[in-house]
Amino acid sequence: MKKNLMISLADNYGGVASACQNLSLINKRITPIYLKKNKIFLIKEVIKTKKTLILMHFEPIFFVPILKILKKKYICVIHTDLAKYFENCNFIKKITIRIYLKIIKNDLIIFTSKESELNSKKKFNLPNTLTIYNFTPKIESVAHIPKGVISLGIVSRLDKNKNIDFAIKIFSLLKGKNIILNIFGDGPERINLEKYAKKLNISEKIIFHGYESKKSNIYSKINATLSFSSLEGFAVSLVESINQNIPAFHTDCSSGPREIFAPDSNPTIKTKSFELYKSGMLVKPLNRKSNYELSISAEDKEYLHYLSIFIDKIKSNYFDFSNENLNLKKSTINIQWNKVLDEMDGGFKP
Incomplete structure (x- = not known):
């Protein structure tokens, strides 16, 4: 095989799987291969190849x-x-990471956001790093939302660090009949989240769709996205939302959301707690100590205020998507990968 093998765990779910599939679509010198799916074939090809492995x-x-x-x-x-x-790792994981970083320290390490690259360089003294964003294609979809309805969407794996229980709680405090919440994704917290929505007497306004592989079925049902995540590798749903001209409400968590809003480097409204951009709203990270709370805290009221501002801006047609983040363009990402692979392999020979 004369192409560069891009090796990932699996091809069926998650941001890494999507990154592999999307990059292989735009760069013809790369072919994805999966540890869970092609073990024997993978071993043979890895032994045989003279190309750089990704x-x-x-x-x-x-x-x-x-x-x-x-x-x-x-x-x-x-x-x-x-x-x-x-x-956030336990002692054993920390030791393992330290050992592997010692092994790969002088190798090229690519990160998917500048913030994660800089944080890792500083923490681990890594000498050979680079940032290349994941390519996220535009999705062909036609909106099917009744006039006057605000249809919010969460597109995420249902893990605790995504703070989806907090999103449900803040949503339950919103006033207005024509606001619904769609949750796309699956994961270990799904049953707990469904029970929590019932406890808050809001389950009739929340739709749990489960995992949806066809992105057009997601973005045709919503006119805004919502995330209270505390950590992102690369905020895929945020990029997808902006690509679809759908405004996004996102925490300023590590790593990537601020960079994705980058073309609007001068927000129209900036406070210590939130920044309003033409493509969405960036709010300060959460500082919560427990999950699935039923009582209403001062923090709940604060984020309810931010979300209410965001929804009012949707109603007033405030958002405008004329600016484009050039770092996320297909051509930019392709050029970056080709340059890296040319330096490693000495040029591409199909």
Whole structure:
């Protein structure tokens, strides 16, 4: 095989899988291959190839010691803020990360946001790093939302660090009959979230769609996206939302959301707690200590205020998507990857 193998854990779900599929669509020198799906084929191709291997996130990077023995060229791509991730790891994981960073320290490590790159360089003293954003294609969809209805959407894996219980709680405090919340995604918190919505007497206004592979079925049903996430590797749903000219409400978490709003580097409204852009609203990260709370706190009221401002701006047709983030363009991302692979392999020969 004369193409560069891009190795990922699986092709069926998650941001890393999407990143592999999307990049292989726009760059003809890259072909994705999956640890869970093509084990025997993968081993044969890895042994045979003379091209640089692209290791997408932690699971493929685990095999770096073997690749070094085989004298294979490789690039490590990390899809999270490694420094922030490290802080939340247990002792064993921290030791493992330290060992592997020592092994790959002088190798090229690509991050999917500048913030995660800079945080990791500072924390681990990494000398050879680069940022290349994940390519996120535009989606062909036609809106099917009744006039006058605000249809909010959360597009996410249902994990605790996404703070979807908090989103449900703030949504339950909103006033107005014509506001609904769509939750697209699956994960370990789904049953708890459904029970929580019932406890808050809001389940009739929330639709749990589960995992939806066809993106047009998501973005045709919503006219704004919502995220209270505390950590992002690369905020795919935020990019997808802006690509569809759908305004986004997002926490200023690590890593990436602020960079995605970058073309609007001068927000129209800026306070210590939130910034309003022409493509959405960036609010300060959460500072919560527990999940699934029933009592209403001062923090709840504060974020209710921010979300209410956002919804009022939707109603007044405030948002405008004429600015484009050039770093997220297909051509920019392609040029960056081609440059890296040319330097590693000495040019592409189909």
